[in-house]
Amino acid sequence: MTETTVRIPTPLRPLTDGAADVVVEGSDVAAALGALGARYTGLLERVLDEDGALRPFVNVFVGSTNLRELDGLRTELREGDVISILPAVAGGGPA
Amino acid sequence: MRASDQRLAELRETIPEVTPAEARALQEQGAALIDVREPDxxxxxxxxxxxxxxxxxxxxRIEDAVPDKDRTVLVMCAGGVRSLFAAEGLRQLGYSAVRSVLGGFNRWKEDGLPVEHPRVLDAGERERFGRHLLMPEVGEQGQVKLxxxxxxxxxxxxxxxPAxxxxAAAGVGTLGLVDDDVVERSNLQRQILHTDDRVGTPKVASAELTLKALVPGVTIESYELRLDSGNVDxxxxxxxVVLDGSDNFPTRYLVNDACVKLDIPNVHGSIYRFEGQVSVFWPGYPGRRGPCYRCLYPAPPPPxxxxxxxxxxxxxxLPGVVGTLEAVEVIKLLLxxxxxxxxxxxxxxxxAQRFSEYAIEPNPECAWCHAEGEFxxxxxxxxFCSSAGVGAKAAG
Structure with a gap:
């Protein structure tokens, strides 16, 4: 199986017991995210909608390339790839 | 004969001279006219x-201004003497077609040739921005631009x-500030424009005090209001340039849409706990076609x-790091x-103390930055963001 690292953004870390980098197995992004979701309850629905598509306020990158420029969730992974999840954040540091 | 007179006579033999009218004609054909006089x-x-x-x-500095050594270079001073020495200096650097302008700027003016009054730095600005002036990427012209x-x-x-x-410190002449909040004590953990004795005063007023104390000459344009569709244009x-340091999604989408519409670069920074994102959303950038904020995030998250x-x-x-990175981008864009x-x-x-860079592409389906015709x-x-329901706090 292909081992990859998923970088968890701060807003989702409460769901991974604080883990910032999680190593999962999976031959494509869908499988890797599925493995992540199986390990941490409630995480997957923050990234994917009920139809299993990427939510519009989240971007997922393999290396530095956006999944939207690759084969989406079917993008195949190589051993050691790094998957980054980046959600939109609003903050500028008010009150 | 004084040595300087002798040297001048020699230079007159070797450096071709042109009249101001001839210089003007050459300038119009693409020659570089270099005014070597003092700033005053x-x-x-x-x-x-x-x-x-x-x-x-x-x-x-000549090689930054005129990289092509075969381009005709016309050197001018006030009366046509200093320019001969200057022209000789350029020839020794390898400039092949150097001319000195006879009679200098005095004769240029007498002959009724076009004159402009460039903004130059005064002595105080020269001292204040000295470290910028030393770098060819900024220099006097760049500083004037700022x-x-x-x-x-x-x-x-x-x-x-921090931005x-x-x-202000870098010499950006006019800063507009949009904020309808007042200073609260809980802001002071990071909002370093404000001070403890200004708790309860409007942030734009507090910011103006701080910025003018740092740079008395800066012009501050304050907008103590909440941006909305009716006032944004x-x-x-x-x-x-617009620097987005807002704290809520409705404002971020409004800033994006207005910047796309008005073709203003939108320098974006956003933060959450220990991490931040920085980018420049400017579909009109001549260097390459990048995305707008909506290309990256078509919709905001629910609250x-x-x-x-x-x-x-x-x-x-954290906002110190991210806001400072935004300021760097602003300066680069301005220069x-x-x-x-x-x-x-x-x-x-x-x-993790880690910077990562990701490629973000324009979305060809984007209704904003790919709008054809009417915006x-x-x-x-x-x-639009109500499902996000980020409250009604102003940009902060």
């Missing part, structure tokens, strides 16, 4: 379209504080997934130097 002389007027390189730095620039900061809070301080008009800093907390120094974060998303993780109407941003 240039302030009284200088030939239209001339490059101004003071004699003392001529050899050090002084004539207008930057609008949306939010005088966590991101706006405004550094932009008027507020943004005439600014060269339960997007707690604000007020709810989630934020490391106080036209370096490679801006157009089409690039910079992510900073303070806990779409601004939407109701509160209701």
């Amino acid at each position: 002389e240039v302030a009284q007027g200088s030939p239209a379209g001339a490059e101004r390189l003071v004699r003392g730095f001529l050899e050090l 002084l004539e620039s207008r930057v609008l900061l949306v939010g005088a809070g966590g991101l706006g504080s 405004a301080l550094y932009l 008027e507020v943004f008009a005439g600014y060269d 339960e997934l997007a707690p604000s800093c007020a709810e989630a907390g934020v490391l106080g120094v 036209g130097i370096g490679d801006p974060l157009v089409g690039r998303l910079l992510h900073f993780d303070a806990l 779409p109407e601004y939407v109701d941003y509160q209701s």
